[in-house]
Amino acid sequence: MLRLIENEVFKIIFKKRLLIVFGILLVLITAFAYGQDNSLNRTKARLAGRIGITASTDWKKLCEQQIIDLKNRLESPYGHEEDKPATRVRIEQLQYYLENNINPLDSSAAKFTTQFMEQSIFLFLPLLIIILAGDIVSGEAANGTIKLILTRNIPRWKVLLSKLAALLMLEIIVLLMAAVISAAVSGVFFGYGGWTAPVATGFRVIGDRLETLGVVNVPQWQYALMVYGLAYFVSIVVGTVSFMISVLVKSTSASIGVMMSALIGGNFLSHFMSDWKITRYLFMVNLRLTDYLAGSFQPVAGINMAFSVTVLSVWAVAALAISFVYFMRQDILV
Amino acid sequence: MQPPVLELVDLKKNIKNKEIIRGINLTLGPAEILGFLGPNGAGKTTTIRMIVGLIRPTAGSVKICGYSIADDFIRAMSNVGCIIESPEMYKFLSGMENLRQLSNMDKRITRQRVDEVVELVGLQKRIEDKVSTYSLGMRQRLGIAQALLCRPKLLILDEPVNGLDPAGITEFRNLIRRLAHEEEMAIFVSSHLLSEAQLMCDQVAIIRQGSIVKTATVKDILNTETVEWRLDNPVKAARLLKEKWGIEALRENGNTITAAVGENRLELINQVFVNEGIELRYSIPRQNTLEDMFLDLTEGDEIA
Amino acid sequence: MLKRITWFSLLIITAAGFVALSIGFFKAQQVTGGRTPTAGKTIKTENIPTKTAAAAKESNAVRIVVMGDSVAKGTGDEKGKGFSGYLKDYLKNQTTKDISVENIGIDGLKTDGLLERLQDQKLHSLIAASDMVVISIGGNDLRVLRSRGDSTKEAGFGNLEGIYLNNLKELLKGVRKSSTDTYIVFVGLYNPYLDAAASYEDTQLVSTWNYDTQRLIEADPKAIFIPTYDIFKFSLNRFIASDGLHPNSLGYQAISNRIAKSVENVFNGE
Ligand SMILES: Nc1ncnc2c1ncn2[C@@H]1O[C@H](COP(=O)(O)OP(=O)(O)O)[C@@H](O)[C@H]1O
Ligand SMILES: [Mg+2]
Numbered sequence: 001m002l003r004l005i006e007n008e009v010f011k012i013i014f015k016k017r018l019l020i021v022f023g024i025l026l027v028l029i030t031a032f033a034y035g036q037d038n039s040l041n042r043t044k045a046r047l048a049g050r051i052g053i054t055a056s057t058d059w060k061k062l063c064e065q066q067i068i069d070l071k072n073r074l075e076s077p078y079g080h081e082e083d084k085p086a087t088r089v090r091i092e093q094l095q096y097y098l099e100n101n102i103n104p105l106d107s108s109a110a111k112f113t114t115q116f117m118e119q120s121i122f123l124f125l126p127l128l129i130i131i132l133a134g135d136i137v138s139g140e141a142a143n144g145t146i147k148l149i150l151t152r153n154i155p156r157w158k159v160l161l162s163k164l165a166a167l168l169m170l171e172i173i174v175l176l177m178a179a180v181i182s183a184a185v186s187g188v189f190f191g192y193g194g195w196t197a198p199v200a201t202g203f204r205v206i207g208d209r210l211e212t213l214g215v216v217n218v219p220q221w222q223y224a225l226m227v228y229g230l231a232y233f234v235s236i237v238v239g240t241v242s243f244m245i246s247v248l249v250k251s252t253s254a255s256i257g258v259m260m261s262a263l264i265g266g267n268f269l270s271h272f273m274s275d276w277k278i279t280r281y282l283f284m285v286n287l288r289l290t291d292y293l294a295g296s297f298q299p300v301a302g303i304n305m306a307f308s309v310t311v312l313s314v315w316a317v318a319a320l321a322i323s324f325v326y327f328m329r330q331d332i333l334v
Numbered sequence: 335m336q337p338p339v340l341e342l343v344d345l346k347k348n349i350k351n352k353e354i355i356r357g358i359n360l361t362l363g364p365a366e367i368l369g370f371l372g373p374n375g376a377g378k379t380t381t382i383r384m385i386v387g388l389i390r391p392t393a394g395s396v397k398i399c400g401y402s403i404a405d406d407f408i409r410a411m412s413n414v415g416c417i418i419e420s421p422e423m424y425k426f427l428s429g430m431e432n433l434r435q436l437s438n439m440d441k442r443i444t445r446q447r448v449d450e451v452v453e454l455v456g457l458q459k460r461i462e463d464k465v466s467t468y469s470l471g472m473r474q475r476l477g478i479a480q481a482l483l484c485r486p487k488l489l490i491l492d493e494p495v496n497g498l499d500p501a502g503i504t505e506f507r508n509l510i511r512r513l514a515h516e517e518e519m520a521i522f523v524s525s526h527l528l529s530e531a532q533l534m535c536d537q538v539a540i541i542r543q544g545s546i547v548k549t550a551t552v553k554d555i556l557n558t559e560t561v562e563w564r565l566d567n568p569v570k571a572a573r574l575l576k577e578k579w580g581i582e583a584l585r586e587n588g589n590t591i592t593a594a595v596g597e598n599r600l601e602l603i604n605q606v607f608v609n610e611g612i613e614l615r616y617s618i619p620r621q622n623t624l625e626d627m628f629l630d631l632t633e634g635d636e637i638a
Numbered sequence: 639m640l641k642r643i644t645w646f647s648l649l650i651i652t653a654a655g656f657v658a659l660s661i662g663f664f665k666a667q668q669v670t671g672g673r674t675p676t677a678g679k680t681i682k683t684e685n686i687p688t689k690t691a692a693a694a695k696e697s698n699a700v701r702i703v704v705m706g707d708s709v710a711k712g713t714g715d716e717k718g719k720g721f722s723g724y725l726k727d728y729l730k731n732q733t734t735k736d737i738s739v740e741n742i743g744i745d746g747l748k749t750d751g752l753l754e755r756l757q758d759q760k761l762h763s764l765i766a767a768s769d770m771v772v773i774s775i776g777g778n779d780l781r782v783l784r785s786r787g788d789s790t791k792e793a794g795f796g797n798l799e800g801i802y803l804n805n806l807k808e809l810l811k812g813v814r815k816s817s818t819d820t821y822i823v824f825v826g827l828y829n830p831y832l833d834a835a836a837s838y839e840d841t842q843l844v845s846t847w848n849y850d851t852q853r854l855i856e857a858d859p860k861a862i863f864i865p866t867y868d869i870f871k872f873s874l875n876r877f878i879a880s881d882g883l884h885p886n887s888l889g890y891q892a893i894s895n896r897i898a899k900s901v902e903n904v905f906n907g908e
Contacts, residue, residue, distance in 0.1 A: 004438070004439060006438065006645050007435045007438050010431075010435075010641070010645075011424065011427075011435075014424075014426050014427055014431070015426050016426075061716065061880060062880065062881075064716065065714065065715075065716055065879070065880075065881075068716075068717075068718030069711070069713050069718075069745070071718070072711060072712065072718065072720075072741070073711070073744075073745075143422055143424075143425070144419070144420070144422030145422050145424055147388060147419075147422065148422060148423065148436070148480070150388060151386045151387070151388065151411065151414065151416055151418070152411065152436070152440060153407075153408045153411040153412040153440060153484075154408070154440075155407060155408060169648070169652045172651075172652045172655040172656055172659065173648070173651070173655075175655070176655055201669050201670075202669050202670070203670065216669075222665070225658060225659075225661065225662035225665065226662045226663070226665050226669065227666075228662055229658075229659045229660065229661065229662020229663030229665065229666055230662070230663055230666050231659075232659040232660075232662075232663065233663050289666070292670045293669065293670060304670070305667065305670040305671060306671055309667065329390075331349075331383075331388070331390060332383065332388040332389060333349075333383075333388075
């Protein structure tokens with residue numbers, strides 16, 4: 001079995017799919033990092049212009065000020081009880097910035113690496129996965145080599161399983177590439193530190209309200225690990241759905257086309273038809289898992305992490321079932 | 335008793351409610367070479383796909399060395415090497431990489447075996463090059479190499495000489511004969527080129543519109559003889575043949591007739607013709623060919 | 639050979655990656671999912687001194703409640719005291735009585751928000767026990783106007799001010815419901831944008847706003863309107879914090895002085 005997986009992995013590598021993904025990542029991340037650096041500088045300039053002092057030198061005062069304000073709020077008996085953990089967490093963060101002499105406005109390699117994946121998880125990362133997975137089976141049908149591998153003394157399900165395993169492996173490599181490239185490139189702009197800075201998380205969506213009682217600070221590296229873990233889950237789901245399309249469709253371009261339109265269409269749906277109940281069961285709408293970590297608002301109201309993860313898992317399992325059943329029974333007529 | 339290497343029993347296939355294969359029975363023993371002949375669209379490839387399990391038969395069964403392809407796919411396929419239609423390989427890999435990939439899929443195939451097979455098909459010089467740079471002939475060779483990797487008991491080749499040059503075809507023919515005789519391989523070759531089968535095969539099965547219309551050994555076919563006469567009164571000659579010997583003569587063009595007559599009777603017949611006042615220009619005994627038989631049998635088929 | 643090395647390193651990398659990513663994923667589930675034990679720990683139970691109205695009103699203490707927006711709270715003061723802090727310090731020096739100040743200012747609060755808070759039973763009892771309630775509110779009500787386009791200003795103003803004055807009336811009623819005899823001190827608005835956008839129109843709006851507010855406040859004999867407009871007009875640079883909006887420490891001290899001067903005799907006399 002390992003031998004079969006090895007075959008599949010090398011096929012993808014020799015087909016230069018991984019190289020394409022690497023190239024796209026490199027170009028995009030560089031552009032992102034440059035853009036962020038630029039907009040950071042502009043923000044600072046604007047702040048400086050408005051307040052009349054240079055924010056880059058005076059951020060400490062602002063931090064101290066904010067801490068005092070927040071502490072007052074904590075001590076006030078009339079603040080909402082449930083705001084307090086978030087307040088406390090914010091104070092911790094500000095204190096960390098002060099103690100470690102980090103301007104909270106500034107970015108860092110660690111921050112960027114995390115942010116990049118948070119921004120990519122619902123569209124860009126899935127697109128990369130589709131590039132990787134889109135032709136994994138349909139490619140063999142398109143060039144006829146499927147006859148070559150299905151006339152060995154190996155059952156069909158094993159052939160398909162090895163392809164799936166190869167895909168799951170390479171998804172890890174893609175995430176790793178994204179992380180390493182992000183860290184390496186953004187470090188040039190923002191410095192290579194920031195891995196221990198505290199990040200707030202632990203928000204929960206209950207009903208259609210964001211609950212902040214459980215908010216805690218975790219170090220940036222741990223937060224990044226969570227973000228990439230969620231990204232891997234998303235990759236698996238998008239990968240298996242894409243895998244299914246690749247089994248069902250005989251041409252690579254059709255396979256990639258179907259998946260891309262599904263993805264982009266789904267993103268549109270979530271914007272324009274967010275009150276339509278059924279959209280919440282689409283996998284494309286549930287890809288923004290990292291938003292639950294950061295406690296941002298959802299495009300479709302009333303869904304939370306557990307819901308999204310369940311929906312995505314059901315999609316993945318269904319896609320796998322369909323892939324295997326269809327592949328086992330299919331007549332190879334190419 | 336050893337089961338036959340290949341046994342097809344009443345094999346049928348419908349695709350989209352169209353009967354493509356309408357009940358094929360065949361057996362093939364070790365060291366036999368079977369030519370599976372038929373015009374384009376007759377159903378050769380479809381039959382082969384069923385043999386190697388790429389498609390499911392609508393009815394009937396395929397057994398390879400006694401193992402059913404439907405129930406015991408792995409053991410059945412352990413004995414098969416095949417090329418189906420054109421020999422597709424991974425173009426972005428080298429010839430050697432392709433073979434390595436396939437040898438990874440079967441524990442029995444060693445590194446030496448890969449090298450051995452490459453030498454057998456004469457691809458040593460170019461084996462490290464990308465397949466995308468190969469000519470069609472080289473791809474055929476690689477295809478054969480790939481089929482031979484697992485030392486199959488049954489070798490299935492679908493139109494294998496397409497794209498080979500004359501020298502390559504001769505080389506290929508010798509290879510096939512050698513494999514059958516030295517390694518006792520049963521070889522199933524489909525072709526629409528009859529001249530090839532005649533030189534290469536022991537038996538032929540002729541398929542037309544999904545049914546086998548004739549199976550015969552090549553020797554039998556070659557033994558059937560005909561004679562061609564050129565004379566001034568072909569109508570009278572034909573009547574004489576019919577009256578005296580009960581032989582049905584075919585009127586060809588102008589003054590030529592042909593009839594299936596053994597050489598032993600030719601002298602007598604010619605004597606009678608002369609006595610009856612027919613002016614005889616010449617008479618030639620002619621060996622029948624597969625070509626003739628094939629044209630007879632498939633007459634009226636449109637070429638697909 | 640190179641291929642084998644590549645393969646084995648790929649295997650190891652992906653195996654390690656898989657473990658790490660799985661940990662990350664489950665950690666993320668934990669953090670956003672079921673209740674973590676830390677959540678319970680962070681919430682302390684109420685430690686507010688529940689002074690009921692009955693227990694209060696000892697003549698030996700002066701109880702002050704400061705409520706309202708960020709100015710009430712003291713946002714922008716680099717020393718973190720706000721006018722409530724300075725007022726407390728000042729009064730302490732003036733009398734022998736115990737001075738206690740409860741500051742329940744909230745950033746960004748508007749009149750409707752404060753009205754809502756007033757429903758709170760705890761706040762009700764606090765006011766009931768108080769000798770003085772200092773209110774700073776309305777800045778955020780007025781600020782809505784600034785974020786709108788200039789063309790709608792005139793029209794929008796009347797409407798907005800109407801709502802504000804209504805709320806303010808309710809507010810006063812609410813405070814009086816809790817306590818009929820506490821002193822009400824209302825801190826007027828200043829204009830932090832004087833130098834930046836010193837449009838005449840703008841200044842006009844703030845004046846009208848303050849004037850109408852003052853008329854409403856002064857209708858209550860135990861209430862007083864403290865103007866701040868004049869303190870800041872020529873001293874924005876000295877009194878405004880680096881956020882360009884809130885008073886800084888000096889600014890709050892100035893406000894505190896105003897309030898103290900107006901009320902010190904009330905408490906001394908008793
Ligand atoms: N996928 C398909 N759908 C419908 N008909 C098919 C399909 N594949 C082959 N056929 C039909 O089956 C018949 C046999 O085809 P094939 O086995 O490829 O012929 P051969 O290999 O003898 O040239 C042809 O008439 C062809 O039109
Ligand atoms: Mg064919």
